[in-house]
Amino acid sequence: MKGFTKIATAVAAALSAVMVLPAAAQDAQDRQEAHGDFYIGANSGFGWLDTDRVAIMDGQVREYEGGTDVFLMGLEAGYRIFDNWELRVSYTDLAADVDDFGSSANGESYGGDLIYNMSPNFYTGLGITRVKLGGYDTKFYKGTFGYRNFIDNNWAFRWEANLQQNETNLTEVMTTVGLQYFFGSTGQETKPTPAPQRAQPRPAPQPAAAPVDSDNDGVPNSRDACPNTPATYSVDEEGCVIYTNETLTETLLVEFEINSSQIRSGATSDIRDMADFMKEHPQLDIVIEGHTDYTGDDDYNQWLSERRAEAVANSLVNNFGIARSRVSSKGYGEQRPKVEGTSAEARQTNRRIEAKLSVTNRVPVIED
CATH class of the missing domain: 2.40.160.20 (Porin)
Structure with a gap:
């Protein structure tokens, strides 16, 4: 009874200590x-x-x-x-x-x-x-x-x-x-939202004494709001270049072994491709999303998904030179499976991180 009494006293002390922890x-x-x-x-x-x-x-x-x-x-x-x-x-x-x-x-x-x-x-x-x-x-x-x-x-x-x-x-x-x-905290700072940039006013059209088309775009200078447009670009009725939107997308998908947050050696090239895309478009930030399959405890899967996302985020920063302020990570545990099912192939597909970046550029329409 002596050993049992001590164990019971320790358990009671443990419950009391947990209950008085602050809500924060x-x-x-x-x-x-x-x-x-x-x-x-x-x-x-x-x-x-x-x-x-x-x-x-x-x-x-x-x-x-x-x-x-x-x-x-x-x-x-x-x-x-x-x-x-x-x-x-x-x-x-x-x-x-x-x-x-x-x-x-x-x-x-x-x-x-x-x-x-x-x-x-x-x-x-x-x-x-x-x-x-x-x-x-x-x-x-x-x-x-x-x-x-x-x-x-x-x-x-x-x-x-x-x-x-x-x-x-x-x-x-x-x-x-x-x-x-x-020691060695890896906490990330939040990047402040940049102030919106003020739109530049269009230059006033150049007056002309006679219907002269200086830039040969088919619109006379008297109503050409955008002089000196390249001759190969299509223009509207005011002589301004017609633009179309072109969307570029880069997707990152890295799968993991079961109960592991170590990046496979074969995934390095995919992470490098995402890093190159971010260097070409410095206005973009990325959120690395970590996922697990359904096996294991919910709290453990949540913790493991966060470690996986952090591993890929650290690789972008430490191995490929992306600024820490542009990279963040988040884990979803087993909440967002990519495919349904309990097979080994389905579980492997669900043990992953995902990230997707898209950028839309305005490109001029070239005349036929």
Whole structure:
């Protein structure tokens, strides 16, 4: 019952911590894709020691007070090695209350964890920690459950509960809250909307004493509103060039392997073609849209589609020289399948990013 009571207490603390998060945390979820891969952090909390644990104080064996009898302050550093896996190391100072004793037992712990991000906010992990406290040096195996929410592109709040047990069945529970700072933010700035340009007035027609057609367009100068038009261009009754609209379109489609946001080597030429099109038309911006197939959890698919869109956006910027302010990305998860069906071919088609740019140019009509 002792281990069960500690686990139940930790779960209750976890629910309380999640319920008191500010409403603004929902807005931070849109920034999850902007964080970097390396982070450092600081944390503080408390814990419950096993009732069988004792301390050696002034040469005597003493028991701890019980309850929330240990206070924690620590530092940590982590690195994301894959899309949803990360490694973390930590160091913690400990102070535990000793029963009927005038001072606390001080100590330290350090260890490492392998963390798995189940969703953009929740994670779990396994690790090993070494605790030096009250004259004893003990190795524990540790299980972790935590919640992380990004405040902005670099700073994140996290809450965490740890259950640790050694080979002699000492079972202890710790809970902490902390702040983490992520290096290498990839957040994008919003490009301001340019002010509309004022239309240039047409030049006044040149007066002529006699019906003279100086530019040989078939309209005399007396009513030619657009003098000096090229002879090969078709003109209207006022002598101005007749234009037609010509639309140019460039489409980008990149497919991905299942559960992967890594761009296939064969897709590089398609991304280069889109980059060349954007360089030819610098007035255009692009939105990269990421999609997944229907397999997997909704939250995971949403997160994976955002990573895919971000991968292609970063390739345009980092590999082909497109300005960051012209490129943005958005994930739709499994909400917008390209084809219906459950076959392997249909799922492959739906694991993709898409982007489409069109530009309409006014071109003069050439006379036959």
